[in-house]
Amino acid sequence: RMSILEYNGAAIIAMAGKDCVAIAADTRLGVQAQTVACDFRKVFKMNDRLFVGLGGLATDVQTVDQLLKFRQNLYELREERQMSPKVFSNVLSNILYEKRFGPYFIEPIVAGLDENNKPFLSGMDLIGAPVYTDDFVVTGTATGNMYGMCETLYKPDMEPEELFETLSQALLASVDRDALSGWGAVVHIITKDGVTSRELKARQD
Amino acid sequence: SAYSFSLTTFSRTGKLLQIEYALNAVANGRTSLGIAAKDGVVIATDKKLASSLVDVGNVSKVEAVGEAAGGGSGMVYSGVGPDYRVLVRNARKSAQTYYRQYREPKPISQLVKSTASLMQEYTQSGGVRPFGVSLLMAGLDADGTPKLFQVDPSGAYFGWKATAIGKNYLNAKAFLEKRYQEDMELEDAVHTALLTLREGFEGEMTAHNIEVGVVSKTDGKFRVLTPEQVQDYLDEAT
Numbered sequence: 433r434m435s436i437l438e439y440n441g442a443a444i445i446a447m448a449g450k451d452c453v454a455i456a457a458d459t460r461l462g463v464q465a466q467t468v469a470c471d472f473r474k475v476f477k478m479n480d481r482l483f484v485g486l487g488g489l490a491t492d493v494q495t496v497d498q499l500l501k502f503r504q505n506l507y508e509l510r511e512e513r514q515m516s517p518k519v520f521s522n523v524l525s526n527i528l529y530e531k532r533f534g535p536y537f538i539e540p541i542v543a544g545l546d547e548n549n550k551p552f553l554s555g556m557d558l559i560g561a562p563v564y565t566d567d568f569v570v571t572g573t574a575t576g577n578m579y580g581m582c583e584t585l586y587k588p589d590m591e592p593e594e595l596f597e598t599l600s601q602a603l604l605a606s607v608d609r610d611a612l613s614g615w616g617a618v619v620h621i622i623t624k625d626g627v628t629s630r631e632l633k634a635r636q637d
Numbered sequence: 638s639a640y641s642f643s644l645t646t647f648s649r650t651g652k653l654l655q656i657e658y659a660l661n662a663v664a665n666g667r668t669s670l671g672i673a674a675k676d677g678v679v680i681a682t683d684k685k686l687a688s689s690l691v692d693v694g695n696v697s698k699v700e701a702v703g704e705a706a707g708g709g710s711g712m713v714y715s716g717v718g719p720d721y722r723v724l725v726r727n728a729r730k731s732a733q734t735y736y737r738q739y740r741e742p743k744p745i746s747q748l749v750k751s752t753a754s755l756m757q758e759y760t761q762s763g764g765v766r767p768f769g770v771s772l773l774m775a776g777l778d779a780d781g782t783p784k785l786f787q788v789d790p791s792g793a794y795f796g797w798k799a800t801a802i803g804k805n806y807l808n809a810k811a812f813l814e815k816r817y818q819e820d821m822e823l824e825d826a827v828h829t830a831l832l833t834l835r836e837g838f839e840g841e842m843t844a845h846n847i848e849v850g851v852v853s854k855t856d857g858k859f860r861v862l863t864p865e866q867v868q869d870y871l872d873e874a875t
């Protein structure tokens with residue numbers, strides 16, 4: 433019997449480029465070995481400049497997405513301004529730690545552009561311990577593969593087009609050697625001028 | 638409280654008399670005022686004490702609120718001192734809680750809303766009376782603009798460019814109306830605040846019987862001026 437965090441399967445990577453960020457995820461939903469869907473969304477747009485990738489138990493992925501939207505909506509109504517990625521990351525960390533002794537089984541990553549259009553990346557464990565990086569963050573069932581691919585392929589200050597290529601290759605190669613992730617992938621490139629989303633043509637096995 | 642019913646109820650004419658009476662307590666309190674300049678905010682109050690035997694260093698009316706949470710908000714009051722302390726405590730905890738959740742200082746407008754909301758609760762909850770104070774809360778808002786707010790016992794709040802509360806507030810406000818200018822700088826605002834305070838002052842105004850607090854756009858921190866700093870401003874005025 434495997435860990436609860438590996439029950440549904442996921443592979444999500446976010447990378448920083450020159451004044452842009454990109455986040456990509458597989459689209460498989462499985463019940464242990466059985467694949468049940470190949471169009472399951474794990475990356476959620478919070479606003480034009482803020483995305484969150486939620487890897488782990490699928491029910492918690494959807495619940496936490498709803499909770500985050502709830503918190504973000506209230507914040508924007510009260511404060512009459514948008515939530516910056518750093519603040520959002522902290523809210524998420526707070527939500528997770530509140531459930532310290534009965535946690536949500538997700539390990540999220542946050543990718544966005546701050547007020548000055550500079551890239552922001554963060555990742556955290558299921559109880560909200562954050563890590564902030566300036567290159568890439570990964571989460572899911574193929575993290576070993578993803579770390580290897582990113583470390584090899586990544587270079588700083590890539591333009592959006594090159595960032596897209598690098599991120600896509602890193603994700604595809606990682607999921608192909610992991611039974612629990614894959615079955616399709618989606619990539620979002622975020623710049624100050626907007627978001628471009630593309631579906632990748634991936635191995636359906 | 639064990640009471641399940643509010644002690645603040647409507648009169649036939651639609652008034653909430655407990656709030657009116659609370660406003661009377663405020664109007665009898667020592668004068669406080671504030672001015673929002675283009676690069677900061679100043680708040681000040683009359684700290685005259687009952688006798689010369691009082692250890693003036695222990696009395697604090699102007700209080701910083703958001704300092705430890707990276708913000709620069711402060712407040713002052715007119716009315717019943719002990720009621721004020723409850724609100725300061727509440728505002729400080731609120732600023733810290735916000736910082737824990739968001740890792741950002743609580744903007745003054747949000748602090749004002751929380752405090753006002755608490756004051757309103759005390760006009761509708763069982764077994765309690767309204768707070769006998771009006772507050773002047775000063776700070777930099779989320780976008781860095783200097784702001785000044787008044788919060789009343791009813792929980793109503795107002796943003797002001799300059800205002801005064803407590804004894805003699807009408808004269809003080811008239812004086813401020815004449816002196817206020819849109820693009821006033823903080824230094825001028827402090828001088829004007831002191832002049833306004835002196836207008837209605839009973840007896841001689843010194844650095845030890847007033848209190849002044851300032852938040853400047855340059856460093857974003859709310860500071861209560863020391864008597865020496867206040868004295869420097871008073872010397873410049875003469």
